[in-house]
Amino acid sequence: MESESMEYRYLGRSGLKVSVLSFGNMTSGWGDGTEQWNFECVDKCIRRGVNFFDTAEFYGLGIAETVLGRNFKQGGYDRDDLIITTKLAPSGFGIQGLSRKRIRQAIDHSLERMQLDYVDVLYLHRFDPEVPLEESIRIINEIIESDKAFYWGTSAFTPQQISECFAICEKHGWIPPIVEQCEYHMFERGIVERDYVPLFDQYGLGTTVWSPMCGGLLSGRYNDGNIPAGRLESSPFTALFRQWYDKHIGSRKEAAIKTLTGLKALADELGCSQAQLALSWVIKNPDVSTAIMGASASHHLDDNLGAVDVMKKLTPEVLARIEDLLGNRPAPSMHWRTFTPNPPRR
Template identity: 85%
Template sequence: METESMKYRYLGRSGLKVSVVSFGNMTSGWADGTEEWNFQCVDKCIRRGVNFFDTAEFYGFGIAETILGRNIKQGGYDRDDLIITTKFFPSNFGIQGLSRKRLRQAIDHSLERMQLDYVDVIYLHRFDAEVPLEETIRIANEIIDNDKAFYWGTSNFTPQQISECFTICEKHGWIPPIVEQCEYHMFRRDIIERDYVPLFDQYGLGTTVWSPLAGGLLSGKYNDGNIPPGRLESSPFAPMLKQYWDKYIGSRKEAALRTLNGLKAIADELGCTQAQLALAWVIKNPDVSTAIMGASAPHHLEDNINSVDVLDKLSPEILARIEELLENRPAPSMHWRTFTPNPPRR
């Protein structure tokens, strides 16, 4: 269901159109009582034109897939309007990795949990150094040939590993990956803005980026330099939050708080929230196909979806002011014909 305000982009060089913001249910299944609020989030997304829903067999050890499937069935939505993706982890606490044997079983188990005949995209959730990549890509193509998925991609692969995927596919005439799922936010820019640029140029690779708010640090909740009471005790994702905090705040607190509060001032000028500004900044990048949102409540999701309305407010002047606050633009690669740095892509 396409709405007036939602924007869509093609996922890589495929014919698949995805909303520029999407929903990931990584937090579903790790705690009791998540199914109902997850349905409210899914329903909110669909009513606002979001059509891309991301999950993984690893999330809640299968429970997140089950919940998403039940939510889709509960809402009675038109499956043709939705883009559903899942990911397969190298071990998933077994010994077979991303082997032909394991992936044949994994796709059937995922579809059974989600009560679906197919997913739109399957991802290799991490690179598996113990299984020949050729074997893994062969079975990814077999899954597509059997109409259990339409496309495949990678998640958290290095540029070299992704390039190897394309080389293998070109050698055998197989369907190549169309997308990579990686981290991207105002504090982590090197992957999208430097490392993958040759892949965007050569292969038209799409991206579905995760943690666009840096684990919530860019939401505005931490601008006073403190973690809200109970946040590190009440969530199964507390170790991830602590890791983000230590990496981006704790080690450089004064500078980080200056950046966060500077972003809040710009957001206030634009008439939006800091979270909306941070999300809009991510999807302003043309190399981002969609930014995957998480949410602990439907009203947070509503705020995040409205980031689409901020896109047109990010003028070159505003983007320059944001750059002055961030001070972390990756050094551009060199254009070796002219011996000058390549211009920024944003």
């Protein structure tokens, strides 16, 4: 069911309309009480118009899928109103990678864990260099033909790998991918704003972007350049967060503090939170189909959902001020007939 307070966009060149904000349960299943907490998040999202829910077999090695499936059963929601996706990984589930054998088994296991007959989108969760891409795409198409999935996509594939997917599908008359799931936020821009642009233009590729607030670094809680006490404790994602922090703040602390405090001042002027500003900036990009949210506290989720309204305040003048603060607009590609830079994508 659509909500007037939510914006919806088509996912690539498909007929799927997805909420511009979506919910991912990557952190579900890592401790006691997470199932009820996840249900509260799912229920709140659905009541606010979110219809896109993302998970993966790798999250909690299947536990996150189980939790999400139980959440849907608990809420008794209309399956037709929901867009549910999962991702199959090349590692962590034995030696078979993304082979025909493993994908055939994996989709059945995922559907069983989620208590579903089908998923709307099935992703290849990273490129598998040890399995011919043609083999993986062939079985994905068979899964779609058997109605266990309706569409498929890639996650963290390079532009060259995605182009190869389209070439293989064109050669064999197979269903091509409609979406790429990639990292995109104020600190990480090149792949969406430069590298994938030919794919957007040629194939109408959609994007379901993850970590739109860079693991929370853009939320306002790190504006002094330091990591709050306890942030690196008892988390399976400590290494990933530390990598983000070292790259975007730790290695350039003085400049990062200036950028973050500048964003906070601008958010105050707009009457929103810094987290809402960062998230609304992501979904302002028309090449973003949906931004996948996470939450560690209820009020964080409430705040994130308000980003749709804040997006309306991002006038060209405000966007220009953000560019001045970030100072990291990707160098545009060249128009080789005129030898002039192509205009910025945003």
